[in-house]
Amino acid sequence: GIQVEQSPPDLILQEGANSTLRCNFSDSVNNLQWFHQNPWGQLINLFYIPSGTKQNGRLSATTVATERYSLLYISSSQTTDSGVYFCAVERTGGFKTIFGAGTRLFVKA
Amino acid sequence: DSGVTQTPKHLITATGQRVTLRCSPRSGDLSVYWYQQSLDQGLQFLIQYYNGEERAKGNILERFSAQQFPDLHSELNLSSLELGDSALYFCASSVVHNEQFFGPGTRLTVL
Numbered sequence: 001g002i003q004v005e006q007s008p009p010d011l012i013l014q015e016g017a018n019s020t021l022r023c024n025f026s027d028s029v030n031n032l033q034w035f036h037q038n039p040w041g042q043l044i045n046l047f048y049i050p051s052g053t054k055q056n057g058r059l060s061a062t063t064v065a066t067e068r069y070s071l072l073y074i075s076s077s078q079t080t081d082s083g084v085y086f087c088a089v090e091r092t093g094g095f096k097t098i099f100g101a102g103t104r105l106f107v108k109a
Numbered sequence: 110d111s112g113v114t115q116t117p118k119h120l121i122t123a124t125g126q127r128v129t130l131r132c133s134p135r136s137g138d139l140s141v142y143w144y145q146q147s148l149d150q151g152l153q154f155l156i157q158y159y160n161g162e163e164r165a166k167g168n169i170l171e172r173f174s175a176q177q178f179p180d181l182h183s184e185l186n187l188s189s190l191e192l193g194d195s196a197l198y199f200c201a202s203s204v205v206h207n208e209q210f211f212g213p214g215t216r217l218t219v220l
Contacts, residue, residue, distance in 0.1 A: 031207060041197060041214055045111070048208035086152065088209075095165035095206065097142065099152035 002027040002091040006100035013077050013107050021072040021103045023087030031090040034072050038083045077107045113212035121218045127188040130215045134202030141183040147196040190219045
């Protein structure tokens with residue numbers, strides 16, 4: 001099956017810093033999403049981005065489908081950005097959603 | 110609030126018991142997905158339904174079963190529960206087969 005690798009596994013930032021999270025996948029995909037799981041366990045949609053670039057406030061994401069990776073950019077990080085960021089994909093022609101192991105982010109005040 | 114509802118929020122039960130988790134998708138969504146999140150296995154896809162029909166199966170144990178009803182709500186049945194089944198169970202929904210929206214989850218504790 002398709003493999004999804006996220007890096008880095010852990011990240012500690014000072015408030016105000018910028019960061020880039022990466023998601024590599026081993027096969028072509030027709031769906032890709034980024035989620036933020038907050039400390040209360042809630043999974044929040046960030047981007048639905050099987051290809052291209054999107055921006056939403058301080059967050060932006062880029063997926064280069066031909067090279068099988070996606071990047072999530074967080075600028076001017078805030079303590080409320082802390083949590084785990086997941087990338088989830090569906091292989092082209094498949095119906096199973098595969099999650100990466102996540103990047104655990106802690107933003108210090 | 111994603112619009113997906115799950116009940117109950119918490120469930121504590123004993124080994125060997127059977128429980129039912131319920132999910133109501135967002136209005137207009139035809140697809141429902143179930144996931145299990147445990148500390149050692151991460152987020153695992155269990156099963157997907159589309160308009161009442163099973164569409165895809167993931168790592169779902171034979172002790173687990175699910176269905177989607179004509180009103181599109183779904184139930185996940187877990188039987189002969191084991192300690193290792195303790196986890197957070199999420200339901201998600203989508204219009205057809207694209208962006209998924211997750212419910213708040215049901216935290217299951219098996220004692």
